[in-house]
Amino acid sequence: MGEKIFLMTMEGSNKEIIGTKDKHILDAMLAVGIDKAPKGCHGGGCGVCKIKIIKGEVTTLTQSRKFLSVEEEKDGHVLACRAFPLSDLEFEFIGKPKCKVNEKKKYGFV
Numbered sequence: 001m002g003e004k005i006f007l008m009t010m011e012g013s014n015k016e017i018i019g020t021k022d023k024h025i026l027d028a029m030l031a032v033g034i035d036k037a038p039k040g041c042h043g044g045g046c047g048v049c050k051i052k053i054i055k056g057e058v059t060t061l062t063q064s065r066k067f068l069s070v071e072e073e074k075d076g077h078v079l080a081c082r083a084f085p086l087s088d089l090e091f092e093f094i095g096k097p098k099c100k101v102n103e104k105k106k107y108g109f110v
């Protein structure tokens with residue numbers, strides 16, 4: 001039996017992103033050439049991969065409160081490297097890290 005495939009789209013891009021429940025959304029983006037967090041940690045530790053889910057369902061691993069506030073989470077924001085699709089998705093890339101200047105430097109934001 002094949003693995004269930006979900007189709008994801010990002011606002012501003014016409015690329016079709018192929019999702020599976022075992023691959024986090026950031027990896028799925030990279031697989032089709034969307035490299036929005038080139039210096040990101042890919043492990044939930046920097047916040048540069050933040051997205052907002054517009055339509056669809058995701059499941060997430062533990063997300064650091066340092067990079068995702070309660071308000072953001074309630075508003076549908078998730079860290080793409082900690083989130084996995086449970087359905088077809090539409091999302092918007094947000095990507096602003098909430099961290100100190102030296103951390104912003106490290107991840108290429110200043």
Ligand code: FES
Pocket residue numbers: 026037040041042043044045046047048049050079080081082
């Ligand atoms: S790439 Fe660092 S939190 Fe996702």
